Structure formats: structure tokens, C-alpha cells
Amino acid sequence: xxxxxxSTILALAGTAASAAGTLAxxxxxxxxxxxxAAQLEQQAKEEKAAAQRExxxxxKEKNFVLSRQQAVAGASGLGALDxxxxxxxxxxxxxxxxxxxxxxxxxx
Numbered sequence: 821x822x823x824x825x826x827s828t829i830l831a832l833a834g835t836a837a838s839a840a841g842t843l844a845x846x847x848x849x850x851x852x853x854x855x856x857a858a859q860l861e862q863q864a865k866e867e868k869a870a871a872q873r874e875x876x877x878x879x880k881e882k883n884f885v886l887s888r889q890q891a892v893a894g895a896s897g898l899g900a901l902d903x904x905x906x907x908x909x910x911x912x913x914x915x916x917x918x919x920x921x922x923x924x925x926x927x928x
Contacts, residue, residue, distance in 0.1 A: 870925020875920045882916030 886909055893905040900906075 850879070868927045869925050874927075878916065878919045878923055882903045882912060885912050885916075 889905065889909060889912065890900050893900060893902060898905055
């Protein structure tokens, strides 16, 4: 039978304690990582919601500009169906959609 001396027993105990410490450190690291992941996910949701609100504001601004354009065109005698007015309205709509898309992309 093997003769286990005091130094062998102490070495085994030290190895076991070291392994337990490593496992505990790993568990703590996983817990911290899980917490950080949850925080980052919450931050991403908040940024996406803010981008959606900003995109809605950009849509309202586009609609206001279109409305103003129609009012000015009507007051000038051109009318809403004038070719130039329609062309400018198309440009405003296109730019408004680009702005909205960029805002939403920034929130992703």
C-alpha cells in the first residue's frame, strides 16, 4: 500500500482548494458576463426605441414640409397638381424616407 506522507496529503488538499477556487472564479466570471449581456441587451432595446421615436419625428417633419409646400403652391396660384410642385413633393418624400431609414439604421 502506498505510504502517503503529510506533504502528499497537503499537496492534494492544496490542489483541491485551487480547483475549487478556479471553479468559483469561473462561476463568478460567468455571472458577471451574463449580467453584462443583459445590460447590453437592455441598452440596445432603448436605443432602438429612441430611434423609432426619432424616425416618427422625421416623418412628421416630412409631412409638415409637404403640407407647407402645398399651401405655398396654392397661395402662389400654381396649384397642387403643377408639375414642378409634384416633382418637389417627390423629392421631399424621397429625402424624408432616406432620413427615416438612416435614423432607424442608427438604432439597430
